[in-house]
Amino acid sequence: MKLINLTLINFRNIEKEDIHFNKNINILYGGNGQGKTSILEAIYFLGITKSFRVGDEKAVVKTGQNYFDVSGKFEKQNSQTFSIRVYFSGTEGKHVFYNKEKIKTFSSIIGTVPIVLLSLEDLDLTYGSPSARRKFIDILISQIDPKYLQSLKQFKKVVLSRNKVLSLISENKEDLASLRPWDKQFAEYGSYLHYERKLILKELSSYVSKYYQNISGTTDEVEIRYQSSVANEDDADLEEIKKRMYQRLEETRQRDLAYGSTSTGPHREDLLFFKNKQPLKIFGSQGENKTFLIGLKFAEALLIEKHLNEKPLLLLDDIFSELDQFRIKQVLETIQSDQRQTFITTTEADKFGQDKEEIDFFRISNGKILNET
Ligand SMILES: Nc1ncnc2c1ncn2[C@@H]1O[C@H](COP(=O)(O)OP(=O)(O)OP(=O)(O)O)[C@@H](O)[C@H]1O
Ligand SMILES: [Mg+2]
Incomplete structure (x- = not known):
């Protein structure tokens, strides 16, 4: 383009x-x-x-x-x-x-x-909160997969509705059974987000080292991993993730009721960045951090190009x-x-x-x- x-x-x-x-x-x-x-x-x-x-x-x-x-x-x-x-x-x-x-x-x-953007605010990506990293991966996947953006919108609505129902149950204005349809929808949309994020991050991670090494002139290996409370292994399929996400909602129900919010799921998950198997956030210098981010954005551009057949x-x-x-x-x-x-x-x-x-x-x-x- x-x-x-x-x-x-x-x-x-x-x-x-x-x-x-x-x-x-x-x-x-x-x-x-x-x-x-x-x-x-x-x-x-x-x-x-x-x-x-x-x-x-x-x-x-x-x-x-x-x-x-x-x-x-x-x-x-x-x-x-x-x-x-x-x-x-x-x-x-x-x-x-x-x-x-x-x-x-x-x-x-x-x-x-x-479009792939790299601005000074992105320097926060490594050191900042998980929400910035989720936003990064959400914008990336939304550009290559329209279904992802739709699922994300639906999922956000479901989380809000579910939280409302949790509060109503705590106030004895709703019974526990009214959570079930929301849990189902949560797992339906949430599993797709989780599955896609993991898949795309794996691909992104496979491109990022080459760029990092080119820019830094080192042989350092960098990688990205998805951190989830539902399933961290690579090979869980969509159905398996959906089942487990639903189960997790049951396991955390008491806590969720006490706080009136949903404590587990894609809206709480995170991406982790590593250099030579050590977390960049803790061990990386500022220059390395910046170099990693530039490499990350180049890798993002390559990934988008492969999926859309168009250079961002x-x-x-x-x-x-x-x-x-x-x-x-x-x-x-x-x-x-x-x-x-x-x-x-x-x-x-x-x-x-x-x-x-x-x-x-x-x-x-x-x-x-x-x-x-
Ligand atoms: N709505 C607006 N109407 C008029 N001027 C605005 C408006 N919003 C921002 N500005 C001004 O526009 C100017 C240009 O902002 P911009 O962020 O593009 O600058 P920049 O060239 O990138 O500067 P820097 O090198 O500091 O990043 C600034 O002086 C800013 O205060
Ligand atoms: Mg500027």
């Missing part, structure tokens, strides 16, 4: 800009607060239909205006072109268009423009600041050999050399694109 053209209107500090991108590497450079990340945010909107920075779209509308409008012209691997447009206003809400046709359910368009766009937001010259060179070489269209923001353009063929430089100043080379 290539983004050929991007038009932004009233998006953050950008009033109106039209940008024609390079099919390889695009470097958006400029001082702090000029609009670099905003451009990545706009591209992300076209693929995921949401911001990666805020939940409320109102914050994205340029101060003093009442709507934003972003559209992109894309070219697929088979040279077909199409456009996506996201329009939002406080009064009319959000509208998404594919080739000018209005999309009814936004989730149906996810995966059309596959790679958005790298300000991730080069603490990397040494060797690692920067290795990252750029990896991008070039994988041939994924990449968008890099940085305050220091001179770090990247001036390879005119492969790289285009865009200077961003006060919401304007000043020069294209």
Whole structure:
């Protein structure tokens, strides 16, 4: 997938800009607060239909205006072109268009423009809470498997409903039998999430070491494992997981009733990252952590490409600041050999050399694109 053209209107500090991108590497450079990340945010909107920075779209509308409008012209691997447009206003809400046709359910368009984003917030992925890691794997699988996104939505509803019923039972307003249909649905959707996550993580894990070694120049082995309270072995099939998940709900019922919440299941599970069999969270240095995350995102891009037969766009937001010259060179070489269209923001353009063929430089100043080379 290539983004050929991007038009932004009233998006953050950008009033109106039209940008024609390079099919390889695009470097958006400029001082702090000029609009670099905003451009990545706009591209992300076209693929995921949401911001990666805020939940409320109102914050994205340029101060003093009442709507934003972003559209992109894309070219697929088979040279077909199409456009996506996201329009939002406080009064009319959000509208998404594919080739000018209005999309009814936004989730149906996810995966059309596959995207892999790496931003400074992702550094939290290793050290932060399990919910950030679940979000990472959920967004990844949602882009390659529409059924996963549907199951995830249903599952979240079931958890809320089940928790409500748990509270009602504790208050003697419902009897225990009313839990059963919720437990069934929980195991139905939950087992699919668990099964898919484990399958995809296994594949992701098989790609990540190669990238880590390329970027770091080491022979370190890194891996990812899924941690679950239901089934941790690799070979449990979907039916087996469903059965066990249902059983776990019975085992934890007393505790769940006491707390009015569901204590076990995919909404509480986690991913673990290892380097040479030791947890990165405890033993990894900051540089290793960063290198692992870059490797992880490259592995994610490769996985998406294998499943969709389309290369995702790679958005790298300000991730080069603490990397040494060797690692920067290795990252750029990896991008070039994988041939994924990449968008890099940085305050220091001179770090990247001036390879005119492969790289285009865009200077961003006060919401304007000043020069294209
Ligand atoms: N809704 C909005 N309307 C107008 N300006 C906004 C809005 N939201 C954010 N801004 C401003 O837009 C500017 C650009 O933000 P952006 O995050 O894109 O900067 P950046 O170039 O990535 O900077 P940095 O190098 O610090 O990350 C900032 O000054 C920010 O305060
Ligand atoms: Mg920024």
